Amino acid sequence: MSFSPSPLSPMSGRSIQEQRERWERKRSRTAREMIQSEQRYCQQLELVVTFFVEILKAKGTLRQDIRESIFSSIKSIHLINQTLLAHVEMGRFGIGFEEFCTHLQFYNTYIDNIQTAKKVLMVQVKKSKAFRRFKKLQESRPEFSQQKLEDLLELPLQRIQQYKHFLRDLTENTGPDNPEFQQLSKAEKAISEVAQRIQDNARSHENHLQLRRVQKQLKGRKTRILTPERWYIREGWLKTVPPKGTEAKPKMFYLFSDVLLQAKPCSPIHPTNGDKFTCQRVYPLKECTVDKVFGHTKSQGGLISLTFARAKLLLMSDDQVDINDWYRSLCLTIGQLKSRNTVVHRRDELCRKPIRSDADEQSSTESQNTRGTKRAMMLDDEVREESSRSLSSKNSNSVESLNVKEWQDGLRALLPNININFGGLPNSSSSSSSSSSSSSSVNHTGGISHSLSWDGTASWMDPAIITGIPASSGNSLDSLQDDNPPHWLKSLQALTEMDVPSGSTVPPQPPHSGPFGAQFSHRAGWSPYPTTATANPATQFHSPPPGFQNAFRASAQASTDLLQSAGMERH
Template identity: 60%
Template structure:
């Protein structure tokens, strides 16, 4: 070995399929070949995941079709033929279910033939049916209950159909929400397919378009459900209140939460336990009606209504993360409606969760869109 020339000894070593080179002088590794995480292997993994997802989509689509077929075959088709219900009533109860069933049949056929991109592209145009179905579902349930109460022939027919072995104990009411449940599944299946499809693939753009449509329709349905649930909450609270003086059922109002709080009187009297209802625009204070009252024993009498956009909430003591504390709710320069609250402020000992909700609503003055 010469003094002026450094002799470098190279060697190759295979470690888990990776070929490395190393110098004896510096010890720094030089990568000669790519390891196991090659682009080709990554694509192969994506393809395996994509194939599994496509297979699961097809299998669950078959099960979904079997259940839809029960409704279409044993209810819609026979009811139209028998004339047990008027055509308008059938349309109200079942909505666009037949069209949804047909769209799923076509999708299933494409999936069976391996035409994933074409099948989803065609199916994308039918997704709006699910939104219309969701819009109709509340009225469908009301009409179904009404017909079961008034139409003896339909009541017997429904009971007879549900005893068929194909139904496996399921009732019509169990099957009608299926399209909305399936829409939620579609969104996840399609997203998984897109994530495991190469952007260079011919199917990628078709998948991306279908994912976008499914997400938009899913959001549409969620908004419908959310508004329906809010309406039920408003109606429930309205029925809990004595009389009709306080109108809870107001367009644009959103129910937030409710809970018991202790009111601190200004004159040093004992704490008073009150039920409060928090909405997007008002904060309602109530007290229980007398337990022996013949009509209102389970109801609440409204004692104050606080418009949130006028309220000021101040912490007297306590911490927002604790289970208790004292806060003051006031309306500067305004009078508070209610027989029991003559002052312009209300001090309450609040559970932390409700307190945070009040502060948030007052500060933001926001209602859900």
């Protein structure tokens, strides 16, 4: 079994040839009709230009702006159609229409001005007697064949519709391999757009006339009907069913593309508004829902329900065909209104230009990364500075602690038989665990111990702890010279004044290795403080602390000098 294509039979080849011949005959007939109609059309345009435009310009019957409002671009249209006629008479349809489509803006201007031209022409015919006589005289010429100027002004619009059909027939009967096929196809598309423009303008004008008519039917000007983007759909009488079951009343309803208007007739005995209506309610259709209550089958009428955002309306009619037409019109209008809003919203989103391009997005991403890196580096620097500050504060605290400990060790070496302890040392675990108040204690070997505690700068301080007190505390040597010294200091003074027992020897003292060894070449004695006469003698003597023998008699240096030297060492 072979699947190879068989050669064409003579019958099939003859049928294809016949089909091509039919196409060629149709194309020739369409071309001939087009040429004849184009010749007649150019003659009619020449009549308007010659007997109206040029003569009115020469006589000056009408002003220039009025002439332009009536005739618009008809003179330019006549010129481009004469060029088209020359091409089509030579059989060059593709080239002729390709050049013709480059001048379609003259037709667009004329189409947009046609309603204004009719209105101005009507006004001038009524207003100007000279122009009315001139117009009647020109239309009576045999060349016009009893055609009126109003009919001649419609010729360019009618010719565009004829071009649309001629070009469609020419394209359908032209082979794709013909060089004119692409030219005719493009021309047909361009002419179709102009034809659609004519239809849209005609519908818009008709809608404007309907809106004006309804506006005139309503009493007063409170209700505005003439608004942009509003289209008239239909009107008619319907009965409204009241909610309380009373008798249904007939009302006049006007259906527009966005609202439903309910009106009632004015009083027939009114002198001026007897044939008009009074607007009662205007229902917006944007959020309306339509339901058919009954009237689905063949009956005497029907009932439809309209649900709005703040109202509900029941409409009834005895004519089932009429109520069904109203139902279809309402459903179609509401559906188109909702879909039109959605489509416009989508078009706005599609037509909106992007805020940032790809290059801007990349640069913004790089700038964000750079800012993030800089922010991280700044945070690292802050953390590093904070750690260095905390480390320096710790080092300063440790250095201060070492200095205070050196002072404490030096005083202990100076006074080895006295237990000297500086309370509140920096970074001292013992002071931080006990309390924040400083304390100093002197323990005697005799079993009697006296302890001194102070909380502020106004109380008495131990001379051994003076060097450990900061200079900012406000203490000075003048505060040490108090008239009422503590009892332990008075005991020390009493011990130094006691005589050394006979036969005792002074043991040799080791050299001082503390920080005060260079300043004190010998041990200082305690000079007596003046005691009051009323003091109890029993309270002025205490057991001598260990180490205070007769060898430690008071020397010429007073205790105040020792305190002054200790204060100098601290500074």
